[in-house]
Amino acid sequence: MTAAIISIGDELLIGQVINTNAAFISRQLGLAGVDVRRVVTVADELDQILHALEEEFSRHDLTVVTGGLGPTHDDITRTAMCRFFRTDLVRNPVVRRHIEQWLESRGRSWNDAAENQTMVPRGAIIMPNRVGTAPGEIFEESGKLCAVMPGVPYEMEAMVTESLLPFLRKRGTGGVVVHRTLRTTGIAESVLAERLGDLDQLLQGTRLAFLPSPSGVRLRITLVGTDAKECEESVRSVEARIRAKVEKFIFGTDEEDLETVVGRILEERHMTVSVAESCTGGLIAHLLTNVPGSSRYFERGVVAYSNLAKTHILSVPESDLRAHGAVSSRVAEAMADGIRRLSDASIGISTTGIAGPSGGTKEKPVGLVWIGYADKSTVFSREFRFGNDRLRTKERAAYAALELMRRHVLGIT
Amino acid sequence: MTAAIISIGDELLIGQVINTNAAFISRQLGLAGVDVRRVVTVADELDQILHALEEEFSRHDLTVVTGGLGPTHDDITRTAMCRFFRTDLVRNPVVRRHIEQWLESRGRSWNDAAENQTMVPRGAIIMPNRVGTAPGEIFEESGKLCAVMPGVPYEMEAMVTESLLPFLRKRGTGGVVVHRTLRTTGIAESVLAERLGDLDQLLQGTRLAFLPSPSGVRLRITLVGTDAKECEESVRSVEARIRAKVEKFIFGTDEEDLETVVGRILEERHMTVSVAESCTGGLIAHLLTNVPGSSRYFERGVVAYSNLAKTHILSVPESDLRAHGAVSSRVAEAMADGIRRLSDASIGISTTGIAGPSGGTKEKPVGLVWIGYADKSTVFSREFRFGNDRLRTKERAAYAALELMRRHVLGIT
Numbered sequence: 001m002t003a004a005i006i007s008i009g010d011e012l013l014i015g016q017v018i019n020t021n022a023a024f025i026s027r028q029l030g031l032a033g034v035d036v037r038r039v040v041t042v043a044d045e046l047d048q049i050l051h052a053l054e055e056e057f058s059r060h061d062l063t064v065v066t067g068g069l070g071p072t073h074d075d076i077t078r079t080a081m082c083r084f085f086r087t088d089l090v091r092n093p094v095v096r097r098h099i100e101q102w103l104e105s106r107g108r109s110w111n112d113a114a115e116n117q118t119m120v121p122r123g124a125i126i127m128p129n130r131v132g133t134a135p136g137e138i139f140e141e142s143g144k145l146c147a148v149m150p151g152v153p154y155e156m157e158a159m160v161t162e163s164l165l166p167f168l169r170k171r172g173t174g175g176v177v178v179h180r181t182l183r184t185t186g187i188a189e190s191v192l193a194e195r196l197g198d199l200d201q202l203l204q205g206t207r208l209a210f211l212p213s214p215s216g217v218r219l220r221i222t223l224v225g226t227d228a229k230e231c232e233e234s235v236r237s238v239e240a241r242i243r244a245k246v247e248k249f250i251f252g253t254d255e256e257d258l259e260t261v262v263g264r265i266l267e268e269r270h271m272t273v274s275v276a277e278s279c280t281g282g283l284i285a286h287l288l289t290n291v292p293g294s295s296r297y298f299e300r301g302v303v304a305y306s307n308l309a310k311t312h313i314l315s316v317p318e319s320d321l322r323a324h325g326a327v328s329s330r331v332a333e334a335m336a337d338g339i340r341r342l343s344d345a346s347i348g349i350s351t352t353g354i355a356g357p358s359g360g361t362k363e364k365p366v367g368l369v370w371i372g373y374a375d376k377s378t379v380f381s382r383e384f385r386f387g388n389d390r391l392r393t394k395e396r397a398a399y400a401a402l403e404l405m406r407r408h409v410l411g412i413t
Numbered sequence: 414m415t416a417a418i419i420s421i422g423d424e425l426l427i428g429q430v431i432n433t434n435a436a437f438i439s440r441q442l443g444l445a446g447v448d449v450r451r452v453v454t455v456a457d458e459l460d461q462i463l464h465a466l467e468e469e470f471s472r473h474d475l476t477v478v479t480g481g482l483g484p485t486h487d488d489i490t491r492t493a494m495c496r497f498f499r500t501d502l503v504r505n506p507v508v509r510r511h512i513e514q515w516l517e518s519r520g521r522s523w524n525d526a527a528e529n530q531t532m533v534p535r536g537a538i539i540m541p542n543r544v545g546t547a548p549g550e551i552f553e554e555s556g557k558l559c560a561v562m563p564g565v566p567y568e569m570e571a572m573v574t575e576s577l578l579p580f581l582r583k584r585g586t587g588g589v590v591v592h593r594t595l596r597t598t599g600i601a602e603s604v605l606a607e608r609l610g611d612l613d614q615l616l617q618g619t620r621l622a623f624l625p626s627p628s629g630v631r632l633r634i635t636l637v638g639t640d641a642k643e644c645e646e647s648v649r650s651v652e653a654r655i656r657a658k659v660e661k662f663i664f665g666t667d668e669e670d671l672e673t674v675v676g677r678i679l680e681e682r683h684m685t686v687s688v689a690e691s692c693t694g695g696l697i698a699h700l701l702t703n704v705p706g707s708s709r710y711f712e713r714g715v716v717a718y719s720n721l722a723k724t725h726i727l728s729v730p731e732s733d734l735r736a737h738g739a740v741s742s743r744v745a746e747a748m749a750d751g752i753r754r755l756s757d758a759s760i761g762i763s764t765t766g767i768a769g770p771s772g773g774t775k776e777k778p779v780g781l782v783w784i785g786y787a788d789k790s791t792v793f794s795r796e797f798r799f800g801n802d803r804l805r806t807k808e809r810a811a812y813a814a815l816e817l818m819r820r821h822v823l824g825i826t
Contacts, residue, residue, distance in 0.1 A: 013449045015439030016622055016633075019432050022454070026428030036426045037461070039454035041435070048450070055468075179427065190526035209457070211424050212565055220429065275716075281702025282695035285716040289694025292770050292803060294718075300726070301716030303688075303698040309713035309756065313726065343722065357705050365518075385519055389544055390705055392567060 001034045001173040004056040007041040008049055008067035008077055009151055021066050021156055028160050033173040034062060035224060044068055049080040057084075057146055062168075067151030069134040081148055082121050085139050089119040092126060092135070099133050124148075127163035131155050138167065178223050178231040180239055184249040185216030185258060185403050192217055195246050206238050214395040215258050216251075216403075248412045251403065259287040262402050265409055266297040271346035273405065274299045276314050276339035278326065279353035279369055281305070283398040299345040304335065314338035327352050327364050332372030332381040340374045347409075348374040349401050350381075355390045369397045371404055414447045414586040417469040420454040421462055421480035421490055422564055434479050434569055441573050446586040447475060457481055462493040470497070470559055475581075480564030482547040494561055495534050498552050502532040505539060505548070512546050540576035544568050551580065591636045591644040593652055597662040598629030598671060598816045605630055608659050619651050627808035628671050629664075629816075661825050664816065671815050672700040678822055679710040684759035686818070687712045689727050689752035691739065692766035692782055694718065696811040712758040717748065727751035740765050740777050742785075745794040749785030760822075761787040762814050763794075768803045782810045784817055 005025055011017040019041060026036045037060060042048040049068070057063045068077030082088055096118040103114060117133050120126055127136035127147070132155035139146040147164050149156045184192060189210050196202055203221075211218040221238050225231040243250060252261045266273055275284045285301030288294055302313050307326055310316040316334040324330045332352050340348025353369030360366035366388045372381040384400055386393040407413070418438055424430040432454060439449045450473060455461040462481075470476045481490030495501055509531040516527060530546050533539055540549035540560070545568040552559040560577050562569045597605060602623050609615060616634075624631040634651050638644040656663060665674045679686055688697045698714030701707050715726050720739055723729040729747040737743045745765050753761025766782030773779035779801045785794040797813055799806040820826070 007452075011622075012436070013439055013452065014443050015436040015441075015449075016624055018436045019452075023425070023428040023431040026426055028428075030427050036428075037456065038465075039420075039426065039432075039452075041452035043450065177427075179429075181429070188521070190524060191521070193526060194524060207423070209423055211430065220424065222423070222427070277695075277698075280699075281707075281711075282690075282698030282714050282716065285690075285695025286693075286699045286807075289716070289718065289768075290804060290807070294694075298694075298716075298718050300718055300722035301695050301714075302726075303695065303702070303711075303714030303716075305702065305708050305711050305713055313713070313715075313755075342726075355702075387518070387544070389567070391703060392544070394699075394703070 001061040001168075001175060003029055003034050003036045003062040003064060004060045005036060005039045006049070006052045006056060006063060006065045007039065007151075008044060008065065009041075010044050012041045012067075013043055021151060021153055024153070024157060025064055025066070025160060028165060029062075029064075029168075030177050030179070032165055032168055033175040033177055034168065035175065035177060044076060046076055046080055046083070049077060050084060053080065053084045053146075057144060061144060063144075063146045064164075065146065065148045066156055069136070069148065069150040077148060078119075078121065081124075081137065081139065081146075085121065085123075085141060085146075087122045087124070090122045091118050092120045094128075095120060095126065095135050098128060098135075102133055125167075127159050129155055129159060130162065131158050136163065138164075174226070176225055176228045176231055178225070178228070178235050180221045180235045181254050182219040182221075182239065182242060182250050183216060183252045183254075183256060183258070184219060184246065185251055185399055187217065187246070187249045189217050192219070192246060192249070196242065197245070202241055203238055204234070206235060208238075214392065215399045216249075248407070251406055257291075258399055258402050258406070260291050262406050263288065263291045263294055263297060265406060266347075267293075269409065271409070272297050272299045273347045273349060274339045274343040274345040275301045275401075276335040276348065276350040277301065277303050278305060278310070278335070278351055279355045280351045280394050280398045280401070281355075283394050284349065284351065284401055287398055287402065299343045300339075302339055310335060314342065325364065327354055327368060327370060329370055329381045329383070332370035333374065333379045334372075336372030336374035336381070337379050346375060347405060348372075349405055351397050351401055353384075353386075353393070353397060355393050356388055357390060367393055369393065369400070371397065371401045373404055373408055414474040414581075414588070416442055416447050416449045416475040416477060417473045418449060418452045419462070419465045419469060419476060419478045420452065420564075421457060421478065422454075423457050425454045425480075426456055434564060434566055437566070437570060438477055438479070438573060441578060442475075442477070442581075443590055444592060445578055445581050446588040446590045447581065448588075457489060459489055459493055459496070462490060463497060466493065466497045466559075470557060474557060476557070476559045477577075478559065478561045479569055482549070482561065482563040490561060491534065494537075494550065494552065494559075498534065498536075498554060498559075500535045500537070503535045504531050505533045507541075508533060508539065508548050511541060511548075515546055538580075540572050540580075542568055542572060543575065544571050549576065551577070589638055589641045589644055591638070591641070591648050593634045593648045594667050595632040595634075595652065595655060595663050596629060596665045596667075596669060596671070597632060597659065598664055598812055600630065600659070600662045602630050605632070605659060605662070609655065610658070615654055616651055617647070619648060621651075627805065628812045629662075661820070664819060670700075670704075671812055671819070673704050675815050675819050676701065676704045676707055676710060678819060679760075680706075682822065684822070685710050685712045686760045686762060687752045687756040687758040688714045688814075689748040689761065689763040690714065690716050691718060691723070691748070691764055692768045693764045693807050693811045693814070694768075696807050697762065697764065697814055700811055700815065712756045713752075715752055723748060727755065738777065740767055740781060740783060742783055742794045742796070745783035745785030746787065746792045747785075749787035749794070750792050753787045759788060760818060761785075762818055763787075764810050764814055766797075766799075766806070766810060768806045769801050770803060780806055782806065782813070784810065784814045786817055786821055
């Protein structure tokens with residue numbers, strides 16, 4: 001089963017609102033074996049909506065329309081649907097009762113907008129709106145389906161999960177789509193491609209996408225088929241072949257973040273970590289503490305921006321700062337060791353670098369970062385070059401520090 | 414000038430990546446007076462891309478294509494563009510030099526992927542990629558334009574700002590759109606709407622959008638017209654009327670972040686700040702240090718997640734922790750005062766709260782946050798309730814702490 005999504009709303013076209021709805025619907029349909037082929041965003045205008053329906057409805061087995069079902073004047077999706085499917089509006093007593101109860105439970109009185117929402121297209125299947133007032137609808141014509149839902153994200157999400165997916169599963173979608181994402185870090189997209197070598201041989205019919213992000217490149221394997229078990233097996237064997245080539249760069253799978261993976265590794269080993277950050281400015285601590293339960297292994301962080309803070313809290317020797325400068329291997333190591341001793345954590349991690357845009361020299365250019373690591377048996381540091389974008393350098397340095405810890409703890413060299 | 418955006422990428426269609434690129438491009442084109450009419454997302458497949466180009470290119474003055482320009486095999490946009498505009502690839506020495514320098518500055522060697530990226534469509538205008546390797550292109554045919562850019566967000570963003578917009582401004586887009594955004598924080602959208610009262614009277618022909626974000630609600634005033642000066646004047650007078658009603662909640666305008674505004678306020682007054690964070694986990698330090706030059710006023714940060722860290726580095730009395738618990742007014746104040754004294758900064762800021770998802774009780778539910786403030790003459794704290802989403806609570810608490818500092822320093826009550 002193939003599908004198109006039509007997202008309706010001026011707020012999407014002027015970039016005021018990001019189209020998260022389409023991504024949610026795509027993910028959910030994908031899990032149900034429906035292959036989303038196109039997403040089209042159009043304005044709250046009757047001719048634009050009709051034009052999009054004409055283009056998409058006949059081409060796909062399913063067309064999902066969201067937005068423009070509310071009570072305000074710019075919501076004209078319902079009118080467009082009636083026009084497109086040559087039907088009219090009828091009052092629906094079930095919808096009416098739901099809206100009555102909805103308003104009553106909120107102490108609000110009946111109004112014109114509520115009255116208006118009790119009218120639904122004749123002949124459509126109604127999808128109730130558990131968390132709002134505007135109902136959704138499913139139209140069927142010549143074996144093709146069109147589902148219409150509100151644009152308010154949580155209303156749409158509840159409707160997809162509670163009505164649309166069960167409806168589709170009952171009819172059968174005739175296909176399965178199996179995805180597997182391997183998350184890499186510390187390796188550029190082009191180097192990764194080179195290491196993987198001949199892709200046709202590697203993939204044997206599956207598809208592979210390279211998806212770069214600040215934390216690293218995700219490798220997504222996809223296979224569309226009819227037998228779920230067979231597809232799973234093929235994808236697993238491709239995964240195994242990829243792992244054989246680039247295993248050490250793969251920190252997790254699917255939706256696992258690096259900070260979550262690192263946290264799990266520490267927790268399993270009953271280890272704790274403290275961080276001493278200069279150029280990352282608190283980002284490593286922020287990432288680590290984004291993970292629920294991180295208080296079990298994250299002991300503390302210090303953002304030592306000034307030299308005074310480095311000597312004062314972290315006991316970095318003033319002589320090191322003078323002889324090597326704040327951005328140096330020696331200072332990175334002294335910071336990592338200092339925070340570890342101060343906090344009595346298993347591991348100390350540090351960053352010191354030149355985030356920019358100013359402060360660079362020929363020897364120490366903007367983007368230069370030293371990352372330090374210390375535990376009871378070792379102290380070391382590594383040099384990185386992250387380019388000249390301040391935020392990007394902070395992000396890349398923070399992820400590099402987490403990855404350096406992951407590899408050292410796991411003994412990956 | 415009207416435009417369509419074609420976003421290319423399987424990752425968008427399966428919902429793995431949310432299409433933030435289209436929103437960014439729409440906003441930027443809007444500011445340049447270009448009216449985006451449609452956004453179409455298609456798969457990394459040659460026929461899909463060509464089909465979308467055929468549908469969109471002839472209908473709009475400008476078609477913007479993003480995605481699929483990287484060096485790996487799934488990137489077939491360049492092939493599609495050559496096919497659509499009946500041209501072929503030629504080696505470009507300027508692009509080659511840029512990629513050479515790029516690789517060199519990162520200590521990487523020349524490879525096939527790099528070689529591949531030096532080839533650009535003959536006859537196209539090249540848009541350099543300052544923060545990556547794949548260049549962008551602008552095609553022109555029968556008075557219509559097509560701009561092609563990489564899908565990596567920061568590469569595309571730099572290219573839009575530095576090449577595409579200047580190009581469009583030079584050609585002229587035939588209209589003016591004047592926007593003015595007032596950035597508020599610490600007030601809910603509905604309360605803001607209530608305070609503004611009758612919008613028709615307030616706006617007099619301009620449009621007003623309420624844009625909620627983690628840092629607060631942005632109020633965007635928009636006016637479309639032909640005379641730039643007249644439009645500017647109308648928008649300014651609407652701004653003055655809005656300010657008269659909600660001035661104290663407005664911390665900045667347009668793209669000014671709260672962290673940038675707070676930094677400027679501190680720098681102008683020769684003040685410094687240190688932060689002691691518990692529940693925000695380093696996010697306040699991260700936000701403050703995102704601002705170039707923040708080392709002039711940001712002294713240091715401590716992420717005191719454990720009670721030990723609170724007593725140890727920040728000198729929070731153990732008796733306060735025992736009597737009131739870590740999440741309390743007393744501890745917030747002791748933390749703020751402790752970090753200020755420790756670092757000899759003008760101001761100390763602290764957060765302590767229950768970010769969740771677990772750890773809440775009836776008296777101290779998930780989402781409860783105390784924010785502390787200390788300077789030489791005063792120490793105080795404020796209680797906040799931020800709901801049960803961990804990341805959202807961290808963000809809202811961090812911005813509330815910055816805003817509390819802004820208002821206190823400026824004497825706004």
